[in-house]
Amino acid sequence: MEAFVEKGVVGIEHMHQFIDIVGEKYVLKDEGSLNEYGHDETENLLYLPDVVIKPGNAEEISAILRICNEARIPVTPRGAGTGLSGGALPHLGGVLISTERLNSILQIDERNLQVTTQPGVITEVLQDAVKEKGLFYPPDPSSRGSCFIGGNIAANSGGPKAVKYGVVKDYVLNLQVVLPTGKIIWTGANVLKNSTGYNLTQLMVGSEGTLGIVTAIVLRLIPLPKYELLILVPFKSLEKACEAAGAIFRAGFTPSALELVEIEALQIVNKMVGNSAVPLTDDTAAHLIIEVDGNNMETLINDIEAISILLTQYEAGEVYFADDAQQKAELWKLRRRVAEAVKLDGFTIEEDTVVPRAELPELIRGVKTLGKQYHFQAVCYGHAGDGNLHIRIKKSGTGNSQDDPELVEGLRALFALVKRLGGTISGEHGIGLVQKRYMDIMFGETQLQLMRQIKKVFDPNNILNAGKIFDSK
Amino acid sequence: MEAFVEKGVVGIEHMHQFIDIVGEKYVLKDEGSLNEYGHDETENLLYLPDVVIKPGNAEEISAILRICNEARIPVTPRGAGTGLSGGALPHLGGVLISTERLNSILQIDERNLQVTTQPGVITEVLQDAVKEKGLFYPPDPSSRGSCFIGGNIAANSGGPKAVKYGVVKDYVLNLQVVLPTGKIIWTGANVLKNSTGYNLTQLMVGSEGTLGIVTAIVLRLIPLPKYELLILVPFKSLEKACEAAGAIFRAGFTPSALELVEIEALQIVNKMVGNSAVPLTDDTAAHLIIEVDGNNMETLINDIEAISILLTQYEAGEVYFADDAQQKAELWKLRRRVAEAVKLDGFTIEEDTVVPRAELPELIRGVKTLGKQYHFQAVCYGHAGDGNLHIRIKKSGTGNSQDDPELVEGLRALFALVKRLGGTISGEHGIGLVQKRYMDIMFGETQLQLMRQIKKVFDPNNILNAGKIFDSK
Numbered sequence: 001m002e003a004f005v006e007k008g009v010v011g012i013e014h015m016h017q018f019i020d021i022v023g024e025k026y027v028l029k030d031e032g033s034l035n036e037y038g039h040d041e042t043e044n045l046l047y048l049p050d051v052v053i054k055p056g057n058a059e060e061i062s063a064i065l066r067i068c069n070e071a072r073i074p075v076t077p078r079g080a081g082t083g084l085s086g087g088a089l090p091h092l093g094g095v096l097i098s099t100e101r102l103n104s105i106l107q108i109d110e111r112n113l114q115v116t117t118q119p120g121v122i123t124e125v126l127q128d129a130v131k132e133k134g135l136f137y138p139p140d141p142s143s144r145g146s147c148f149i150g151g152n153i154a155a156n157s158g159g160p161k162a163v164k165y166g167v168v169k170d171y172v173l174n175l176q177v178v179l180p181t182g183k184i185i186w187t188g189a190n191v192l193k194n195s196t197g198y199n200l201t202q203l204m205v206g207s208e209g210t211l212g213i214v215t216a217i218v219l220r221l222i223p224l225p226k227y228e229l230l231i232l233v234p235f236k237s238l239e240k241a242c243e244a245a246g247a248i249f250r251a252g253f254t255p256s257a258l259e260l261v262e263i264e265a266l267q268i269v270n271k272m273v274g275n276s277a278v279p280l281t282d283d284t285a286a287h288l289i290i291e292v293d294g295n296n297m298e299t300l301i302n303d304i305e306a307i308s309i310l311l312t313q314y315e316a317g318e319v320y321f322a323d324d325a326q327q328k329a330e331l332w333k334l335r336r337r338v339a340e341a342v343k344l345d346g347f348t349i350e351e352d353t354v355v356p357r358a359e360l361p362e363l364i365r366g367v368k369t370l371g372k373q374y375h376f377q378a379v380c381y382g383h384a385g386d387g388n389l390h391i392r393i394k395k396s397g398t399g400n401s402q403d404d405p406e407l408v409e410g411l412r413a414l415f416a417l418v419k420r421l422g423g424t425i426s427g428e429h430g431i432g433l434v435q436k437r438y439m440d441i442m443f444g445e446t447q448l449q450l451m452r453q454i455k456k457v458f459d460p461n462n463i464l465n466a467g468k469i470f471d472s473k
Numbered sequence: 474m475e476a477f478v479e480k481g482v483v484g485i486e487h488m489h490q491f492i493d494i495v496g497e498k499y500v501l502k503d504e505g506s507l508n509e510y511g512h513d514e515t516e517n518l519l520y521l522p523d524v525v526i527k528p529g530n531a532e533e534i535s536a537i538l539r540i541c542n543e544a545r546i547p548v549t550p551r552g553a554g555t556g557l558s559g560g561a562l563p564h565l566g567g568v569l570i571s572t573e574r575l576n577s578i579l580q581i582d583e584r585n586l587q588v589t590t591q592p593g594v595i596t597e598v599l600q601d602a603v604k605e606k607g608l609f610y611p612p613d614p615s616s617r618g619s620c621f622i623g624g625n626i627a628a629n630s631g632g633p634k635a636v637k638y639g640v641v642k643d644y645v646l647n648l649q650v651v652l653p654t655g656k657i658i659w660t661g662a663n664v665l666k667n668s669t670g671y672n673l674t675q676l677m678v679g680s681e682g683t684l685g686i687v688t689a690i691v692l693r694l695i696p697l698p699k700y701e702l703l704i705l706v707p708f709k710s711l712e713k714a715c716e717a718a719g720a721i722f723r724a725g726f727t728p729s730a731l732e733l734v735e736i737e738a739l740q741i742v743n744k745m746v747g748n749s750a751v752p753l754t755d756d757t758a759a760h761l762i763i764e765v766d767g768n769n770m771e772t773l774i775n776d777i778e779a780i781s782i783l784l785t786q787y788e789a790g791e792v793y794f795a796d797d798a799q800q801k802a803e804l805w806k807l808r809r810r811v812a813e814a815v816k817l818d819g820f821t822i823e824e825d826t827v828v829p830r831a832e833l834p835e836l837i838r839g840v841k842t843l844g845k846q847y848h849f850q851a852v853c854y855g856h857a858g859d860g861n862l863h864i865r866i867k868k869s870g871t872g873n874s875q876d877d878p879e880l881v882e883g884l885r886a887l888f889a890l891v892k893r894l895g896g897t898i899s900g901e902h903g904i905g906l907v908q909k910r911y912m913d914i915m916f917g918e919t920q921l922q923l924m925r926q927i928k929k930v931f932d933p934n935n936i937l938n939a940g941k942i943f944d945s946k
Binding site: 018109110111112113114134140155156157158162163166167169170179183185187188189190191192193195196197198199200202203206207211222223224246249250252253254295296299321352354355356357358359383386387388418422424425426427428429430431439441443444446447448450451453454456457458469470 | 505582583584585586588607627628630631635636639640642645651656658659660661663664665666667668669671672673675676678679684695696697719722723725726768769772804825827828829830831832856859860861869892894895896897898899900901903904908912915916917919920921923924926927928930931942943
């Protein structure tokens with residue numbers, strides 16, 4: 001799976017130029033740094049860059065890209081390195097550009113409910129900053145305590161709140177982008193509605209750093225809801241839990257989170273975090289975590305009661321009600337740390353399938369069947385309300401999906417099922433390096449060719465994150 | 474303002490081929506038809522196509538496009554012809570393809586809260602059909618009783634509800650598109666979250682029929698809110714009305730509509746529709762129309778009361794409360810027919826500016842000043858909650874903006890102001906033919922070049938709606 005890139009080499013003259021641009025302190029070649037920036041959270045993969053550069057602003061990034069574009073040096077942009085599909089892996093070597101020094105929130109515009117931020121701000125830091133002003137930026141990937149908002153833009157991230165509030169793309173109004181040629185543009189305007197030419201903003205969101213490096217971001221915000229209620233509900237089967245999830249929406253409710261966790265995953269994370277606050281019973285196959293939010297507590301209580309009653313039709317067990325802030329925090333901690341915990345437990349490979357919500361039971365049955373057929377163990381969890389199912393895979397003898405032909409075959413069968421159900425292979429993680437071999441399941445040659453040509457429009461020399469999403473030339 | 478297109482001619486051999494594809498009945502060359510399809514709702518412009526074709530499905534459209542692509546014949550796709558920027562005007566002659574026969578709702582998926590529809594369905598028909606199932610498709614342009622959902626996709630339309638529920642792009646999950654080369658693709662998947670390659674779906678939305686002809690549309694739906702309350706509030710000045718609009722959001726409310734209408738516009742439409750139900754007082758400069766919706770009537774009453782109290786700080790007059798369904802319908806009819814009424818009154822030219830919400834007073838002051846300077850009269854109305862201000866212009870001696878150098882100069886000054894305020898030149902109507910000469914105010918050559926090259930990726934021979942949005946070659 002080589003990218004078709006005419007690969008330039010980082011020479012000593014380039015190193016001098018990079019040092020002139022950003023200063024010696026921010027051009028790193030030591031083994032420790034190369035290793036640190038050589039991996040993200042994807043499986044057990046490691047690729048060393050030739051050099052790590054930490055520019056301080058868009059102009060420096062522009063200057064670096066001009067040099068690399070001229071010399072055909074591969075460039076990999078990187079946020080916090082929390083990605084799960086290898087989008088930030090420098091698999092071609094070359095220059096790795098970290099956006100970690102672009103870490104300022106530039107303006108919180110309370111008059112217009114907007115925030116302008118640099119990409120290297122941690123998502124939760126941004127959320128907390130606007131929260132202090134009574135404002136709300138909903139997209140909240142599980143890694144929000146460590147991931148960067150810029151990476152969220154690159155992956156079009158979601159998170160639990162997406163089910164009510166939408167994903168990153170629904171909040172991005174305008175982006176400052178350094179193109180691979182070094183030119184700096186704004187993609188749109190700071191407005192809620194925009195029908196002015198092709199939507200370059202939306203094209204950039206989810207393009208995984210292949211079309212440009214985002215250096216400033218304008219996000220819309222909404223008023224912070226005053227209250228939220230949170231429950232944990234056990235089910236005797238995964239399918240019933242998924243059916244129940246669908247029924248909640250059909251009954252007219254829109255929860256602010258509707259998460260599914262298979263019992264095995266919850267037991268693993270429970271052990272890891274030493275939880276004692278949240279009760280887990282043994283005759284349970286899966287839980288739903290359901291949150292409702294709004295400005296009227298009475299309405300929320302009514303909703304949660306109505307939802308609880310509805311769930312009894314799906315053989316739900318006893319509802320655990322998170323009474324106070326601490327219990328809520330405990331329960332969310334359990335949910336948010338699932339990926340980390342099951343990874344430590346050997347479930348190294350994470351899939352990010354998404355299907356129309358009502359097809360989840362069918363998908364889950366398929367996962368279990370395919371696991372038997374292709375000899376892998378799978379635990380399922382994720383955003384049931386969106387139909388977005390994370391599948392964590394453990395397979396004896398392999399730490400990544402790339403080197404195991406049987407697993408690749410199993411995943412192809414899984415994704416073919418996802419496609420048949422009207423779904424797709426990534427809901428919020430992106431394609432990056434490890435999923436690109438499956439893109440042909442989702443798209444025919446016509447769509448892939450459109451994407452490759454769009455890539456070429458932005459990056460004629462194919463230097464920026466080449467070989468991610470698809471092989472490009 | 475010629476498009477750089479190597480223009481092929483519709484010959485007799487092509488006519489025979491078109492008749493073979495769709496049948497004689499659906500290939501029209503009579504003067505009446507050419508005139509009917511030679512204009513839309515834009516100013517007083519008329520351009521005759523060589524032929525009007527009404528295909529019945531995607532395959533027929535594909536066959537027509539293959540012929541035109543081969544012969545370099547200009548093709549203009551058209552929905553209901555309600556556009557306000559000339560996107561459907563066949564200004565290069567050639568073939569006009571009407572989507573009016575693709576008028577079926579294909580599936581309402583109640584399990585997944587989705588609808589699949591053909592493009593030629595009238596927006597309100599679609600809304601009513603899903604409403605019967607307790608579901609809600611919010612985007613509702615004023616022309617929803619006559620416009621097509623396909624045209625809404627092309628323009629990325631909005632409407633009053635956008636302020637709470639978002640615009641068309643926020644509801645489109647997946648599109649079937651016939652490319653200018655005749656190839657038929659799906660752009661995405663029927664899912665709520667999607668990080669699988671470049672967002673071709675979002676690139677297509679708002680591309681005004683320049684990249685492909687949409688032949689099937691998958692939209693997400695939401696549960697229909699049970700109740701809505703509607704008020705009309707008079708203000709002594711336009712600026713105060715706009716300031717009040719901003720204050721509502723800052724106080725944490727999100728109305729489901731927040732419309733502004735200048736008194737002159739309301740008086741004109743009032744006369745036209747013979748309204749007697751809604752009281753209009755004389756010492757008023759503008760009104761806000763405010764709607765809240767939700768599932769809890771008590772909450773809505775509390776919200777409307779709190780909003781009414783807040784508005785007194787902005788010198789609001791007496792609040793008129795639309796008591797029953799009929800009064801609500803009367804009030805909405807007044808609002809929805811403003812454009813039509815002021816057009817009949819000589820305000821032929823409509824602008825679709827949008828700025829960050831809090832900058833509306835500044836924009837309105839600018840409009841009035843520029844009107845004096847460039848000798849035009851302007852009435853303002855539109856979606857104050859979104860910062861989306863429609864400006865209807867009357868200028869003695871001209872029925873369109875294209876032929877009046879003084880007006881063009883005035884509009885350039887207006888759009889420069891919009892840009893300075895962080896806004897853009899179209900919020901929901903699109904650029905089409907009449908706004909493209911102002912695109913350089915919003916975008917530099919770099920962005921325009923990206924757009925032109927994207928156009929070329931989809932349409933190498935530049936046959937499809939060429940010369941719309943920008944001059945392409």
